[in-house]
Amino acid sequence: MPEPAAARPPAIVLVEPQMPENIGMAARAMANFGLSEMRLVAPREGWPHPGAAAPAAGAGHVLDGARAFATTAEALGDLHFVLATTARSRGQMKRILGPEAAFAEIARRAAAGERTAILFGRERTGLGNDDVSLADAILTFPVDPAHPSLNLAAAVMVAGYEWTRALGRGLPFAPHPGTPPATREAVLSLFEYLEAELDGAGFYPPDKRPVMVRNMRDMLHRMELTEQDVRTWRGVIRALAEGRRKG
Amino acid sequence: MPEPAAARPPAIVLVEPQMPENIGMAARAMANFGLSEMRLVAPREGWPHPGAAAPAAGAGHVLDGARAFATTAEALGDLHFVLATTARSRGQMKRILGPEAAFAEIARRAAAGERTAILFGRERTGLGNDDVSLADAILTFPVDPAHPSLNLAAAVMVAGYEWTRALGRGLPFAPHPGTPPATREAVLSLFEYLEAELDGAGFYPPDKRPVMVRNMRDMLHRMELTEQDVRTWRGVIRALAEGRRKG
Numbered sequence: 072m073p074e075p076a077a078a079r080p081p082a083i084v085l086v087e088p089q090m091p092e093n094i095g096m097a098a099r100a101m102a103n104f105g106l107s108e109m110r111l112v113a114p115r116e117g118w119p120h121p122g123a124a125a126p127a128a129g130a131g132h133v134l135d136g137a138r139a140f141a142t143t144a145e146a147l148g149d150l151h152f153v154l155a156t157t158a159r160s161r162g163q164m165k166r167i168l169g170p171e172a173a174f175a176e177i178a179r180r181a182a183a184g185e186r187t188a189i190l191f192g193r194e195r196t197g198l199g200n201d202d203v204s205l206a207d208a209i210l211t212f213p214v215d216p217a218h219p220s221l222n223l224a225a226a227v228m229v230a231g232y233e234w235t236r237a238l239g240r241g242l243p244f245a246p247h248p249g250t251p252p253a254t255r256e257a258v259l260s261l262f263e264y265l266e267a268e269l270d271g272a273g274f275y276p277p278d279k280r281p282v283m284v285r286n287m288r289d290m291l292h293r294m295e296l297t298e299q300d301v302r303t304w305r306g307v308i309r310a311l312a313e314g315r316r317k318g
Numbered sequence: 319m320p321e322p323a324a325a326r327p328p329a330i331v332l333v334e335p336q337m338p339e340n341i342g343m344a345a346r347a348m349a350n351f352g353l354s355e356m357r358l359v360a361p362r363e364g365w366p367h368p369g370a371a372a373p374a375a376g377a378g379h380v381l382d383g384a385r386a387f388a389t390t391a392e393a394l395g396d397l398h399f400v401l402a403t404t405a406r407s408r409g410q411m412k413r414i415l416g417p418e419a420a421f422a423e424i425a426r427r428a429a430a431g432e433r434t435a436i437l438f439g440r441e442r443t444g445l446g447n448d449d450v451s452l453a454d455a456i457l458t459f460p461v462d463p464a465h466p467s468l469n470l471a472a473a474v475m476v477a478g479y480e481w482t483r484a485l486g487r488g489l490p491f492a493p494h495p496g497t498p499p500a501t502r503e504a505v506l507s508l509f510e511y512l513e514a515e516l517d518g519a520g521f522y523p524p525d526k527r528p529v530m531v532r533n534m535r536d537m538l539h540r541m542e543l544t545e546q547d548v549r550t551w552r553g554v555i556r557a558l559a560e561g562r563r564k565g
Contacts (some may be wrong), residue, residue, distance in 0.1 A: 129465055215350060218376055225347050244458065
């Protein structure tokens with residue numbers, strides 16, 4: 072039985088990746104979404120490889136921890152639940168999951184202490200049927216059937232993104248605090264100031280004034296003014312009105 | 319007023335992309351998820367550029383249709399709703415949307431006939447504040463704050479993926495039809511055949527038989543057997559039992 076633990080992110084297993092650059096870009100995509108365990112099965116150019124470093128950008132820790140294996144079966148030996156990514160039906164009698172369902176299940180299993188992984192195939196041809204056969208279920212992306220071939224790092228990115236969604240992780244930054252929102256009193260005072268200046272300028276045809284006032288107040292409300300915004304608009308109106316009076 | 323139309327996918331606007339390879343990879347990611355309208359603002363190496371073709375893989379139609387503009391404002395001139403992607407707070411008083419909320423709004427606006435777009439910045443530094451200022455709201459991804467820097471094509475990929483999710487598009491292939499699921503009668507008949515053979519082999523301690531039978535039936539049920547599976551298992555059991563009787 073796996074021991075209980077905080078949800079451990081899925082390992083990303085790249086089977087026979089051809090280009091070290093793609094390994095590096097995949098590592099970068101992993102780090103973007105909190106994935107850190109990379110496993111490589113028979114990478115064509117050997118491992119470690121210096122060509123992976125620059126494309127990994129700030130994800131050197133992912134590359135440093137990556138382990139290489141001779142076969143897919145060896146790479147999966149200690150895992151409990153494995154999904155194979157594929158863009159086409161393999162005629163295998165496995166469950167086929169979209170990203171949302173797949174990562175809901177991975178998150179649930181990881182929270183229960185299972186060690187999980189996602190298998191990605193080589194760049195040109197994807198996973199072989201024998202590799203798919205090692206998985207519990209298939210993960211596929213809702214791609215346009217006319218253009219199903221995914222860039223390796225981009226596919227890893229979507230997987231990491233769904234892992235983050237499954238965890239319910241929030242956005243990396245919040246709206247700018249800025250100044251507090253204006254009170255309704257401040258907003259109404261601004262409206263009245265504007266309307267008084269427009270009255271003074273003869274802006275409103277008398278029969279249209281009520282509807283024009285309402286429409287303009289609607290527009291101004293849509294700006295969700297802050298205290299600072301109200302001060303700014305007061306200054307703008309004053310500048311325009313005094314410019315006219317001076318003119 | 320925009321004319322009513324089927325939901326038009328958002329345009330992808332790349333501002334000052336540095337590497338033609340990244341333009342090609344972004345085009346590939348767009349095609350994966352049914353996006354086709356690419357706009358380029360002042361691409362560093364000029365446009366068109368032959369270096370974009372190979373990384374675009376099968377997405378040559380996206381590159382062929384891509385239009386280049388001198389400024390971001392010109393690139394956005396005919397659009398109604400624009401989101402700017404950024405990985406860090408800009409201190410601008412704009413709404414900040416995650417991908418799910420962003421594409422729900424884009425899909426709703428597109429269905430109402432609005433023309434929408436997502437702005438992506440240059441590879442190293444992202445969008446400038448003046449570019450962000452041209453957008454209605456900010457789109458940001460729920461990245462690990464320690465590793466927020468996204469590969470351009472991978473970010474486009476997540477955007478396309480969320481567009482597809484917002485449309486509710488299905489997976490590109492269904493489970494293999496295979497043979498129909500086995501009837502309950504066929505499954506029970508298989509169980510009884512197996513249990514009779516195991517009885518004959520003296521497999522069950524008599525006091526444990528009921529619980530062992532139930533446990534094994536549970537396991538076998540989890541396979542969700544098809545008609546063909548039942549035939550296969552009958553053959554397997556027969557081969558094992560007859561091998562034993564011959565031995």
